[in-house]
Amino acid sequence: MAKLLYNGKGIETETGRTVLEVLRENGAGPEAPCGGRGRCGKCRVRTDGAFSPVTESEAALLTPEDLSAGIRLACCCRVEGDGTVECMGEKASQIVAGFDESRLKTEHSWGSGVGMAADIGTTTVAVYCYDLEAGKCLSAASEMNRQREFGADVISRIEACGKAPAALYRQQALIAEQLNRLMGEYAGRARAAVIAGNTTMLHLLAGLDPSGMAQSPFIPQSLFGVECSGEQLGLRVNGPVYLSPCVSAYVGGDITAGMTACGLDRPGPPRLYVDVGTNGEMALAANGTIWCCSAAAGPAFEGAHIRCGCGSAPGAVSRVWLEPDGSLGFATIGGGKPRGICGSGLIDLTAALLAGGRMDETGRLETAEIFLADGVFLTQQDVREMQLAKAAIAAGIDTLLHDSGVSLSQVEEAYIAGGFGAHIHPGPAAEIGLLPAPLLGRFKTVGNGAGLGACGALLSDSLRERLERVSDSCRYRELSGNAFFNDAFINRMCFKPVEE
Ligand code: FES
Known part of the structure; x- marks a missing residue:
């Protein structure tokens, strides 16, 4: 048995177990976006004491400075004796x-x-x-x-x-x-x-x-x-x-809940609802039917699987632009020192690199890493993650338009909801082909559509009744194995605007 001191609390554990396992059992622990597979590098903890040697994953995902400061990945580092552990993840x-x-x-x-x-x-x-x-x-x-x-x-x-x-x-x-x-x-x-x-x-x-x-x-x-x-x-x-x-x-x-809050169940011209989160869910209301689908976009827009990715919290680079001299300008949430890139920053950054000729339409970067600031950079692998996410969403929208027989010019409004929907900048999102360019000027950000729908249904019996019925109007399109979606997905891999 070994004794761990975790954030001032004593924990007894057997040796040989990962720090992540031990912390989880005690109702604590850092975020583990890759599920503890040693791939994301986000489960950082500061350790001192008897722990297993540094693994290959840790050597690849942590810097020598991190390692000499005792920083380890909780899912890779095993307890070998007594020690202390301090959580370093964000607590938003x-x-x-x-x-x-x-x-x-x-x-x-x-x-x-x-x-x-x-x-x-x-x-x-x-x-x-x-x-x-x-x-x-x-x-x-x-x-x-x-x-x-x-x-x-x-x-x-x-x-x-x-x-x-x-x-x-x-x-x-x-x-x-x-x-x-x-x-x-x-x-x-x-x-x-x-x-x-x-x-x-x-x-x-x-x-x-x-x-x-x-x-x-x-x-x-x-x-x-x-x-x-x-x-x-x-x-x-x-x-x-x-x-x-x-x-x-x-x-x-x-x-x-989000669709009901936005009134997609009510009669009217074609309207699009896009929730960009860990999954991309899309719905198109047209002629009394709500066509909907979900595409596995991956959590790239929420900062996971992105080397310097983070959520929309203070210090996240949320806005990036091309300066007249070709360099990259950026702003962080809260205006402080940059500590990572959130989803909207990632979209802006790829749009700026595309416009500045530092990334081509296929997503190839001019160098393996593009630095924004000290310790905050974009890698080629990040672009590939992002490419899959944006192609999935764009192809999902294509599929709904195709199946409903509606053209982009007929869509009167497009609601953008989701974890970072409120922060998306439609211009750059259209430039990289995430959102359809012809809808610029018709986007409405609804923030947390699901939260708004839940609050509305709490405070209004009629909204709750509409919510109860909304799924009856939905026509779900399964995208896995859908030939049209698969073709559209390949077409939308390029970073270029989606036209009519
Ligand atoms: S949880 Fe992803 S590296 Fe540990």
């Missing part, structure tokens, strides 16, 4: 910005008291507590999803459940505990709740095994659209908890 706990509650109408039958609305994203969990009578937001808080220790993407988390049932229970407990904590002083006081989330996140919250969604034919155990009790889910809510309805394994209750 912040108030949700830009939430416009004036867009919500209060007309519900819950009665008075506190209500809770939540959006469980693969990357971020957001919780809003409301005074049900006044319709006033009392608190809003978000954090990185604690389930990230099982991987950044839904597939890693589903696979973890397939390997060990304990991973399902652990992920259920993590999300329930996180929602309760984010309710702050209102935990135990809420009398009703509405929760939106993608199909996997809702499975994990409900304690249902999501393994059937990992491979074709992608069968979920439930499409939700049901009311449970807070107690059943381990939530400190004294009353009903409505889980938003899903359309399929990969068009979930976050998308139905």
